[in-house]
Amino acid sequence: YFGFMGAVLFENVTSLSFSLSFMCSQILDVAGAASLGSSALALSGLLAWLYLLWFLLGFSRTGHLVVMIWTILSNDMVQFACLTSVFLMGFSLAFFVSTTAPMDRGPAVFFSQLFECFHMMTSGFDKDSHEQVDAFW
Numbered sequence: 001y002f003g004f005m006g007a008v009l010f011e012n013v014t015s016l017s018f019s020l021s022f023m024c025s026q027i028l029d030v031a032g033a034a035s036l037g038s039s040a041l042a043l044s045g046l047l048a049w050l051y052l053l054w055f056l057l058g059f060s061r062t063g064h065l066v067v068m069i070w071t072i073l074s075n076d077m078v079q080f081a082c083l084t085s086v087f088l089m090g091f092s093l094a095f096f097v098s099t100t101a102p103m104d105r106g107p108a109v110f111f112s113q114l115f116e117c118f119h120m121m122t123s124g125f126d127k128d129s130h131e132q133v134d135a136f137w
Contacts, residue, residue, distance in 0.1 A: 010070070011054045018047040084121075092117040 004012070025040035053069070056062040092114040100109055 007054065007057055011051075014047060014051040014054060018044055018051050021047055088114070088117055088121060 021040050021044035025037045025044055028037035028040055053066050057066050095117060096110050096113040
C-alpha cells in the first residue's frame with residue numbers, strides 16, 4: 001500500500017491515519033480516558049478533512065488546487081518551519097542568557113524560555129508581565 005507515489009500514497013496515508021486515530025479515540029473513550037479520547041477524535045476530524053482532499057483531486061475545478069496546496073504544505077511550509085525554528089532557538093537562547101541568572105540556568109528553564117518566545121512569536125506577548133521580571137544584571 002505504501003510503495004506508490006503521488007495521489008495513491010496520499011490516499012493510503014490519510015485513510016490509514018484517519019481510521020487508526022478514530023479507532024484509538026473510541027478505545028480511549030471506552031477505557032475511561034475521555035480527555036485523550038477527545039484529543040484523538042479531534043485529530044481524526046482533521047484527518048477526515050485531509051482525506052476529503054483526495055476525493056477532490058478527481059474534479060477539474062479542484063484537482064489543481066489540491067495539488068497546489070499539497071506542494072505548499074510539503075515543500076514551502078517545511079522550509080519555512082526550519083528557518084523559523086532556527087530564529088526561534090537563537091532568540092530564545094539570547095533571552096535565556098540575558099534574563100536568567102547563571103545559578104538558575106538549566107534545561108527546564110531554557111525550554112520554558114523557548115515556549116515564551118514561541119508564544120511571543122504567535123502574538124501572545126504580554127508587556128506588563130515581562131516588565132515585572134527582574135533581570136540578573
